[in-house]
Amino acid sequence: MFRNLLSLAVLLSIASTPLVARAVTPVELKSVKIDLPDSDKMFPDGSGSDAINNNCLACHSADMVLNQPSLSKQAWTAEVNKMINNYKAPIAPEDVGTIVEYLTTLKGAK
Amino acid sequence: MAENGAFRSMVTRRRLLAVVGATGAALTKPAWAQRMVDLPLPGGPGAREITTTFPQKGPMILQRTRPPLLETPFEVFDKGVFTPNDQFYVRWHWALIPTEIDIDKFSLSVRGHVNKTLSLSLNDILHGLPSVQLSAVNQCSGNSRGFFQPRVSGGEWANGAMGNALWTGVRLKDVLDKAGVKPGAVQVRFKGLDEPVVADAPHFMKSLDIDHARDGEVMIAYAMNGEQLPLVNGFPLRLVVPGWYATYWVKMLNDIEVLDQPDTNYWTKVAYTIPDTQHASIKPGETGVKMIPINRMVPRSFVTNVASGSKVNAGAPSFLRGIAFGGDCGVASVDFSIDRGQSWHQAQLGKDEGKYGFRQWQTHITLPTPGEYSVLIRCTNSNGVAQPDTPSWNPAGFMRNVIESTDIMAV
Numbered sequence: 001m002f003r004n005l006l007s008l009a010v011l012l013s014i015a016s017t018p019l020v021a022r023a024v025t026p027v028e029l030k031s032v033k034i035d036l037p038d039s040d041k042m043f044p045d046g047s048g049s050d051a052i053n054n055n056c057l058a059c060h061s062a063d064m065v066l067n068q069p070s071l072s073k074q075a076w077t078a079e080v081n082k083m084i085n086n087y088k089a090p091i092a093p094e095d096v097g098t099i100v101e102y103l104t105t106l107k108g109a110k
Numbered sequence: 111m112a113e114n115g116a117f118r119s120m121v122t123r124r125r126l127l128a129v130v131g132a133t134g135a136a137l138t139k140p141a142w143a144q145r146m147v148d149l150p151l152p153g154g155p156g157a158r159e160i161t162t163t164f165p166q167k168g169p170m171i172l173q174r175t176r177p178p179l180l181e182t183p184f185e186v187f188d189k190g191v192f193t194p195n196d197q198f199y200v201r202w203h204w205a206l207i208p209t210e211i212d213i214d215k216f217s218l219s220v221r222g223h224v225n226k227t228l229s230l231s232l233n234d235i236l237h238g239l240p241s242v243q244l245s246a247v248n249q250c251s252g253n254s255r256g257f258f259q260p261r262v263s264g265g266e267w268a269n270g271a272m273g274n275a276l277w278t279g280v281r282l283k284d285v286l287d288k289a290g291v292k293p294g295a296v297q298v299r300f301k302g303l304d305e306p307v308v309a310d311a312p313h314f315m316k317s318l319d320i321d322h323a324r325d326g327e328v329m330i331a332y333a334m335n336g337e338q339l340p341l342v343n344g345f346p347l348r349l350v351v352p353g354w355y356a357t358y359w360v361k362m363l364n365d366i367e368v369l370d371q372p373d374t375n376y377w378t379k380v381a382y383t384i385p386d387t388q389h390a391s392i393k394p395g396e397t398g399v400k401m402i403p404i405n406r407m408v409p410r411s412f413v414t415n416v417a418s419g420s421k422v423n424a425g426a427p428s429f430l431r432g433i434a435f436g437g438d439c440g441v442a443s444v445d446f447s448i449d450r451g452q453s454w455h456q457a458q459l460g461k462d463e464g465k466y467g468f469r470q471w472q473t474h475i476t477l478p479t480p481g482e483y484s485v486l487i488r489c490t491n492s493n494g495v496a497q498p499d500t501p502s503w504n505p506a507g508f509m510r511n512v513i514e515s516t517d518i519m520a521v
Contacts, residue, residue: 034165039175071263088311
């Protein structure tokens with residue numbers, strides 16, 4: 001009853017905006033507890049796969065990288081540096097070259 | 111013109127599990143039960159799993175497991191203008207997402223350049239402020255990124271990183287008024303409960319100009335399509351910014367900060383920027399272009415009932431149906447062409463459920479003689495802006511809205 005009055009008031013007050021107060025159906029919220037699936041997929045074996053597995057799985061699953069298109073070595077270098085500079089990926093400087101080589105071999109521009 | 115790709119995708123049995131994870135919760139289904147979709151992304155890879163392992167979600171195209179990037183299978187858009195909650199696309203940046211929300215403990219803070227700092231309970235929001243409803247399209251800035259050529263890095267979506275819902279909630283303006291915005295406020299910054307995995311990494315936050323935040327349209331939603339939001343879509347509260355790209359629609363919203371200085375945080379200032387050029391387009395490799403934060407959406411339209419590669423009878427009418435949206439305003443018209451854009455004909459528009467939502471359209475086309483046709487669909491919005499006939503390009507893969515083309519064979 002109270003809500004109906006409220007809706008009517010809203011309807012009158014906002015008639016000129018697209019926010020429509022079609023008698024808003026009351027919504028009651030319920031607490032939620034779920035489990036999100038995880039992925040423990042690793043990068044395919046190859047020279048440098050240890051470096052990429054150790055450095056590139058903390059923030060996102062491997063599919064983030066494996067679903068990327070083929071990119072140039074320059075683009076992969078920029079990508080790894082973006083992870084370090086923008087997202088604070090803790091990657092040892094000596095691993096950067098190895099990871100870029102791995103990515104260029106796996107997904108280099110043809 | 112763009113290939114109306116999503117339709118080329120076919121669902122096949124997964125031949126084998128590429129990598130067998132010993133303990134992965136995502137791999138609890140037997141291999142034979144997993145289905146794949148092949149998104150027609152130029153140069154690939156287009157194979158994606160159809161996942162049903164996310165709680166409160168139905169079958170979704172798995173773009174990334176952690177943090178979740180789940181795409182709406184394109185067939186869903188043929189069912190009507192409202193995208194069901196359980197197939198509404200999902201997009202997170204950081205993987206520390208609370209998986210448990212107690213509605214009695216949750217609170218939304220409103221602070222910063224205000225007269226009174228607020229801590230609002232869900233009860234305060236649901237029962238203490240006027241409720242409002244609005245249907246609006248939520249579309250990822252990078253929807254359709256996978257069709258960019260040359261290809262760019264990012265979430266490699268086909269056309270399903272969008273959805274339309276009827277949002278129920280309260281006006282952001284009413285919440286800000288309750289706190290009392292002080293003179294000199296310039297922006298309002300929004301933050302959710304998700305956290306970066308690395309402590310010093312930038313927390314995901316977005317800002318709107320103060321006038322935009324107070325325009326009476328931006329709202330804080332506690333329901334979509336009449337029900338509470340699935341957790342992965344932002345339960346319990348999500349910002350709704352009608353007509354603007356989804357990057358602003360902060361999920362699990364729990365913190366609103368009124369700023370007296372422009373926001374300089376990474377996600378507002380550095381990420382999610384577009385070239386300040388026509389159609390946000392530049393030449394691949396072009397540098398030194400002024401960049402601005404992405405903002406209003408642009409018109410788009412799709413065929414939803416006929417897949418590219420379909421056959422119809424020559425000389426007989428065939429029924430065609432789809433969806434369109436105007437972007438930051440309503441749909442004025444949807445037109446189609448069967449002669450590569452030389453002549454256009456109006457399709458019939460369905461019921462208007464609100465200017466920010468999807469609008470269904472339908473028509474009959476007659477392909478006169480046997481042969482291959484590219485059927486083009488073009489939306490013109492109520493501001494007079496029409497979809498362009500050549501694709502734009504920018505390095506982040508944002509704002510694709512080229513006229514889509516569906517290949518149909520008349521026999």
